[in-house]
Amino acid sequence: MTSQTPDAAVARWRTWPLYAAGFTTAFGAHGIAASLGRYTEGHAASLLVLGGLLALYDGAEVLLKPVFGTLADRIGARPVLLGGLLGFAGASLCFVLADNTGLLWAARLGQGAAASAFSPAASALVARLHPQGKRGRAFGSYGFFKSMGYTAGPLLGGAVIALGGLRLLFAVMAVLALAVAAWAFAVVPAVPPLPRARQTVLDLARRLGEGSFLRP
Secondary structure (H helix, E strand, C coil): CCCCCCHHHHHHHHHHHHHHHHHHHHHHCCCCCCCCCHHHHHCCCCHHHHEEEEHHHHHHHHHHHHHHHHHHHHCCHHHHHHHHHHHHHHHHHHHHCCCCCCHHHHHHHHHHHHHHHHHHHHHHHHHHCCCHHHHHHHHHHHHHHHHHHHHHHHHHHHHHHEEEEEEEEHHHHHHHHHHHHHHHHHHCCCCCCCCCCCHHHHHHHHHHHHHHHHCC
16 A cells, blocks of 8 residues: 655645536536526527527637637646636626526626636646646546536536526536635645747748758
8 A cells, every 4th residue: 555745645635626627617518508498498599599508618618728728828827727717706696696598698608718717727737736657647537527527517407406596506606616716726836837938030940941850
């Protein structure tokens, strides 16, 4: 039986909020899926509208993840993680406070945009907080909790809506994001951005003129 070194134990403790962030983004995507049809039925929503409400979240992630990933490289992953979690909570609270069907679209778009910030930031921090020999296990654990969010999301979301409606579900999402943000703020350390090699046009011209570059 092997025991963890102090550094490994600290790294693992600091990673738990990142696992929770992975669960949050997946739960946010699928927690609403089981009940959107019921909610939109009274508003003569078509299957296309229902699909659009579901796709808004993932579509925002597809478009914005590269943007926020680049931002995390420039300013550090921790502020992007915290800002994304707070943005997710804010988007969820907008629908809770307004309880307006039209705001459901804006809330889903805001949730997806915020998730596109804290999801890649959490992944980057998982890598930075673990040595190379431990990253596979850390990413496996991160993927496990994210998959738990996708799997349990419709079940938990349906149960919450059965208890208190769609507003309660969005309230739960907001509280979850705020709790994870507070946990990450207290536990996850600031990790400086990795140095980036800068290249001028003159440097590129020199590389193109090198014989080794031109030879196959």
